[in-house]
Amino acid sequence: MQYKVLKWLSYASCVIMLLVSFNGVVVTRTGSGLECGREFPLCHGKFVPGTTIGSLIEYTHRLTAGIAGLLALVTLIAFLLWARKRRDFQIYAGVMFLFVVVQAIMGALAVVFSQSAPIMALHFGFALIAFASALVLALSVRRAGNLEARQEPPAEHRMSKRARNLTVFSAVFTYAVVYTGALVSHTELAKFAVVLHIASAMLLVLVLLLGHMAIRDYGQISDIRKLGIIVVALIIALPLSGVLNLVVLGSEYYMFAPMLHTLITDFLFAFLCFMSIRAWELSRIPAGEKSSVGLKKAVRA
Template sequence: MQKWIQRLANISAIGMFLILAMGALVTKADAGRGCGDEWPLCHGKFVPAHTISSFIEYSHRLVVGVVTLVLIATFYLVFRYVKRNDAKFYITMTVVMTLIQAAMGALAVIWPQSSLVLALHFGLSLLAFAFSLLLALVFTSFGQFLPQKRISSGFKTLVWGTTIYSYIVVYLGAYVRHTTSTGGCTGWPLCNGEVIPELKGATGIVFTHRIAALLLFLCILALYLQARRHYQGSDKLWFGSRWALITVSLQVISGAVVTWSMGNETAYLFTGMIHAMIVACMFGFLCYLCVLTLNDRKA
């Protein structure tokens, strides 16, 4: 039974990752209204007409439905056969976040909402993926969340502060997409050919996100340097901080590629999905470090 639970946990994490990526595609392709103002039907049908926008939106809905069924099965088996309280917490939070984002998605179709609320939809998807990833890790060698070395309070503060700040940066990125402000800054690293552009409208929104992303990179770089200096002998802390730096570096690069590809619609959609997927991985590694700091208190 343990192997079945592990497989379902892995499928859940993969499914949540796919939902997050497809949600980013829905936003980038402006397909959120691809099924009109109907839910769960799409233009009055279970199988909609084969337009691009309806196909993207309906595929996203279908994947959410299938993954939700997998989560329910995983939830039952974890509470029935797994004794670890952290596993029960992770699957509970995954299910809760998935249900909330599904409800928000349905409401967004029926009653159009502000960009501030729509951006939160991606944030909830990110949390759902992070919890599902932690659940999957429970059944691996990384799932024994006790670090090999005591962690200083300063490092713990840096980990948690960086993780919370990363969520804010991700929210700003989602807000950029939902306000269709991406074109506010043409070119990278300069914005409209300027180091500091006129901070109005879409340009101000995009430039704020860029500065926030730069500060996030510096925070994770500081996290990595501290881990290398003090915790290189701890495989788990070293693993999490190293991959957090790798993914935030890829995030910066992919953000630049998204800007450069704005003239090509296909490339723009593809790079936007890649950017969202890298963001999810980065946040997942930061959450893993947070769990290590929590369990250090019990060591």
């Protein structure tokens, strides 16, 4: 019973964090950031906003962020109580809670004081970390449950430190590119756009190299191979969604394209984070040693 609660809490957290990110895109694209005035948490002095579309969009974003914060807190407490032997799960839940709270505070400060470009970019970047933490938690819980169902964890093959470092660097570099992209969307400065295009091209090559290495050199490790395929598919889709943004600019589909671009970006960074964690684990394990601990055994009876 406790295992099922933890599993579904991790899944629900992942979904709500993604909704927060989506709502943020809608707020930015519609220019609804100040539709509730410079007040927080009230909207023009009321708990329930007016009937204007802009105020409803902004208030929905605030409401979703609030629900995300409460769910993250409940998830953290549940893992602290019921998965005491899985310190890694507790860390993922803690990071998720920390960053969803931080990004909410930054969003509130941006409304009350000013919506400067660096603050809004950080607001998006912290929301991205919160989602990545939620997805890492959900994937880790799912993996632990699958290992438990098999009774015995499979023998793990060691990954080299070089492969591990490339994976971690790819995740960090992806975050840097995403932050630059968020900064460009809020400033529209040409010099930042040039930097973004160069960085995006480098990221494309880097992730393609990482995916090729994961599939060719570590294809015997099932989850590393699958993660390699996923990140390659996402990095190919990312520039295509960027082109779609330009194609539909000014049309009735202008909201769909940035949401798709954000979806791909969020999942790319999150899967790279999970891949980095797995690469770190595998780089520290002698070949053939069984490293994973099933979640059900770690849950307090």
